[in-house]
Amino acid sequence: MSANGNNPMTGEPATASGRWLLAALAVVTALAVSAAVLFRPSPAPAPEDIAKDKFLSKGHALYQMRCVSCHGTLGKGDGPIAKSIVTAPPGDFTDGVWKHGDKPDQMLKVITEGVSGTQMSGWASVFTPSELKAVAGYVYHLAKLPVPAEYRVGWEPGPNDQEDDENP
């Protein structure tokens, strides 16, 4: 036994009260983790106008998860972290001005590859090709532009959508 009462090999408290403290800490941590999991806000459901459209509701869900932080819920470039971006601002999807073009292939390219030197990263390694098209289609929807029909050609909803079928 060392002078301070700790286990001389590990330095951990060897006393019963020390062990109780560790056990109590473990319980508090477990509670905090389960609370965070239980009360985690679920992503907003797809708005009614697109809920029946699997392509757009997929795009909406992906946009909520990955794009809202910068581009904002309505695509106006006013997401919660937009103000802290010091390089080029995210821009406004609804102002009719497209820095990188509004053609379907240009839009898909920006989202797939990103824009170097800005906070807009490429999403090719995160999304499947079908997901890239869905989120690009949703950008058109936010901009109140017709969603390019070519995005829907050969489009696949992906494995997660089975869940949606069970809970319509």
Ligand code: HEC
């Ligand atoms: C970390 C912040 C951030 C996130 C997250 C982000 N973007 Fe961007 N995005 C930007 C910035 C900044 C620009 C402007 C780039 C420039 O000026 O060239 C941009 C540009 C764009 C453009 C081009 C707009 C134009 O005027 O041509 C599109 C389209 C776009 N983003 C879509 C998305 C989509 C879809 C997602 C989610 C998958 C996303 N972005 C996620 C920051 C972000």
